[in-house]
Each structure stands twice: as C-alpha cells, then as structure tokens.
Amino acid sequence: MIEQVKNLVVKDIRLNWRERYALYSMLLYVLSTSYVAYLSFEGIISDDSWVALFWIIVLFAAMNASLQSFKRELNQQALFFYILAKPRAIILSKTIYNSALLILLSLSSFGLYSLFLGNPIHAQLSFVLCVTLGSSALASILTLVSAIAAKTNNSSGLMAVLSIPLLFPLLLNLIKTSKLCLVSNLDYFPFNQLLFLALINIASALLSYLLFPYLWRD
Secondary structure, eight states: OHHHHHHHHHHHHHHHHHTHHHHHHHHHHHHHHHHHHHHHHTTOOOHHHHHHHHHHHHHHHHHHHHHTTTSSSOTHHHHHHHHHSOHHHHHHHHHHHHHHHHHHHHHHHHHHHHHHHOOOOSOHHHHHHHHHHHHHHHHHHHHHHHHHHTTSSOHHHHHHHHHHHHHHHHHHHHHHHHHHTTSSOTTOOOHHHHHHHHHHHHHHHHHHHHHHHHHHHO
C-alpha cells in the first residue's frame, strides 16, 4: 500500500502542476487578504488581532484547497480508482498531499502577512511548529470532510456546515498557542499545546483511515 500511496501523491502533484492556476489563485488569495488587512489597519494592529486574522486567512485557504480534493474522483474516475487502488491508500495520499500544500500556503501566508503587518512573534521556532502542525491538522480534517461532501450535489455548502464545528476546538488551540508565542522569552516552548496538535493529526488520520473505505464503497 505504501507504493500505491506514493504513486497517488505523485499523480496529484502532476495533475495540479498542469493546472497551476489553482495554486496561483490560492497564493493570490493570501497576498490580497494580507494587503487588504494592511490597508484596513494602516499597518498598525494589536498582537491578538494579528493572531486571529492570520488564522482566519489560513482557515479559508485550507477550505479552498481541500474542496478540490475529490472533484476529479467522480463517476467513471471513481470506479477506475476503486479498481486500481485501495481506499485507504487514496485517503492517505490525499491527506499527505493536502497537508504539504497547506503547510506551504500557511508558511507563505506567514511571510507575506509579516511583510505587510509586521511580525510580533518572539518564539519563532514554536510558532513555525504551530503553523506546521496546525496546517496539517486542518488538512487532515478537511480532507475527510471533503470526501463526504463530494458525494452530494452541494459539496461546498455541506463542507462548510460539517467542517466548522469540527475545526472550532482546533482553531481555539491554534490561537491560544500562537498567543503563547508572543511572549518575549525566546526560549519558551509550548510543549503541551504542540503535543495536542500532534495528537489531533494522529487522531484525524486514524479516523480517515478507518472510515473512508465505507464511504468510498458507496
């Protein structure tokens, strides 16, 4: 199954590289929202608002990126993949690809956001780990929700309804951890919060691994 996961990840990379406009549109979204925030606050923003707005930008970028996950695997293509690969290999490959894509978008957003609105973060390493683990957790949850929503005619609407309650505790933890990274002590490391994010990644991946075969069969 590891070989199938690898081949499916490579397939997603090649397909999305052919349609680079999707990636460029997400990068444009990050750039435009950061610039609009700069114009709105005139470059002066409180630390708490900086953190909250950053994760709002990342959240909508994650939902936009994950919504496209299963749009290709519909109808005849779904039957083709059903015969070709194991369902668990499919969901693992989607989770890995979406996690890597969202980590890239989130770190890019952090750079652009800091360029326009400054960077109040003192514990830089802890914040980068928070962004990495948080982006991966967002992608893991949204990938499974996207698989469920893809079975309906109104996938975007259903995805928003299903994902927000699931993501609410995660977002609260991300905001709390980010605020802890604002402290002036450069050596501070929010171990408990980062451990919680790592456990969410593991739990969401296991949930997808166990439940997706039943969803894919339908």
